[in-house]
Amino acid sequence: MQMNMEAVFREIESFRDEMVNTLIELIKIPAISPDSGGEGEYDKAQKLLEIIKDWPFDKIERYDAPDPRAKNGVRPNILAYYYGEQGEESPRLWILTHLDVVPPGDLSKWTVTKPFEPVVKDGKVYGRGSEDNGQSLVASLYAVRALMNLGIRPKRTIILAFVSDEETGSKYGIEWLMKNHPELFKKDDLVLVPDGGNEEGTFIEIAEKSILWMKIKVKGKQVHASMPGLGLNAHRVAIDYAKALDDFLHEKYNARDELFDPPESTFEPTMGGNPSDAPNIAPGEHEVVFDCRVLPQYKLDEVLSDAQDLAEKVKEKYKKEIEGKVLPEIEIEVLQRLDAPAPTPKDSEIVKLLQRAIREFRGKEAKVGGIGGGTFAAYFRRLRIPAVVWATLDETAHQPNEYAKIENMVEDAKIMAALALL
Ligand SMILES: [Zn+2]
Incomplete structure (x- = not known):
């Protein structure tokens, strides 16, 4: 397994430039919720599907939540499956990211570049949606891509979920999926929501207010x-x-x-x-x-x-x-x-697995904790599916000059791959 892991990590590193390009392509498409005056995530979802169309996923499903205010009347939600070593019987790991972004806010405060004209500078990709949630979305894609390229079937099936409407309430995103397609979710699924964290990548959110x-x-x-x-x-x-x-x-x-x-x-x-x-x-x-x-x-x-x-x-x-x-x-x-659901138990499998991956491959001890709330991990906790929120972030989300650190994107992809393999 250790040999495998090194090969996977090298493979992920070789994607560095491609990851940056993919992130840039996605940032260029403003996916702002109709609640915030935008037309929704349709174009961005199309772009994403185009990027992965030749990737050997075992199954790609698209669930469109109807929303007459949005472009083409829908808010798309995409699930891409890459099966584990026991095929469809493998235990499953979800990695959920969101397609939508918040509006740019005061344009005069965007001094590095315009919100939807991403640029690379000093190892960072600047633009609205770069860190929230583009960085993790792209990391999750290339964690899987590396396994595909090396012909590795992981221990766990990886389900990449690219979901709409995280920023304005999830009614057309994860909440809609759970209500209309409850069969998609299983009690013993492991769930990672890489949409919160700290600069060191040492904070695992298991509870919220x-x-x-x-x-x-x-x-x-x-x-x-x-x-x-x-x-x-x-x-x-x-x-x-x-x-x-x-x-x-x-x-x-x-x-x-x-x-x-x-x-x-x-x-x-x-x-x-x-x-x-x-x-x-x-x-x-x-x-x-x-x-x-x-x-x-x-x-x-x-x-x-x-x-x-x-x-x-x-x-x-x-x-x-x-x-x-x-x-x-x-x-x-x-x-x-x-209403906050019961916290994810500190000793649940996903928490222990993530702590182990961070310890073994980053040499750091991650601590668990709670935050002020608002991520879609709560929806899983409500179904009694233990979910964690974790990523390595400079926490520039929702601010002018939002950026994603390229290093964080690449390194988080490694941890994501490790979660499927360990
Ligand atoms: Zn977010």
Whole structure:
């Protein structure tokens, strides 16, 4: 096996330039979700299929989630199988990456190159989607390609999944696949999601916090700021409520779990605003948004009902009848909610296998931990399929001048291949 591994690693290294070119070709196609104003992943999926059309995969399947807003009305999801030494009976390893990218953001901050005109500079490939998730997508492709070229059937069947809609909720990606094609997934599958990690490649994510985005909408009555008694200033009610909520949540949900970084639940007021467009207008409406990342031991239902109870108290405090209406109104809208599933056990096979590969082939000890949440490993954990998130990343995702370090792409491909072989 050791000899095999060295040959595989050499083969992967020989692909270095081709990997860079493939990454560049993929970055050139903006695959932005319709939720963010783009046309989706269709063209990028086509390009990917074209790149691998002559590669000897045993099976390539395409599952199109219907989405009338996207190009050709679909959000494509591609699965490419390379069977292990026992053919279809082999144990299976998934490597999942996503096709979509986030929008470029402020174009003036892209100083190295334009977002979708990738360039190579100082051992890095710059462009939107280079590190998130192009680097790992290409790494996974060439991990398999190396085995194909050497005629090696790995111990485990490798299923490369190239999925849509990771950045805006997965409703047309992994969540849709699991709902509409549950037969694709097996309880004893091993799952790697190379879409998070640290610079050293020594962080294995096995747990995440629950996510709750709440929009609090306060309604009062607009009034001239010099005569506040004639109306009800929604801004004051909202900031009073927001401060009370902020204090309450931090105080009640104060447990610490060192598995996570940061180790406590977080509750952050983020967006906010009102339609007042003059210093002397006390607005009749005001909104505040909270981003909550809650340790999995707590229930989001409880957080929500606490927020609701507090809203009743604040309503009582400011209660006023104006023109036959009891004000203020406080409505809580859930913008996003993801209840964290039970963590992947520390001693599960995929965790031990990955730690072993990192130890043997990088000489490093990887530690397990939890993050703020939001990767699609959670969907597998919900099915009780142990999944890990791991990659070697400079963490430039979602930023201007996003880049992928070529070294990381090549070295991660080796670990991916090792996971199939060990
Ligand atoms: Zn990503």
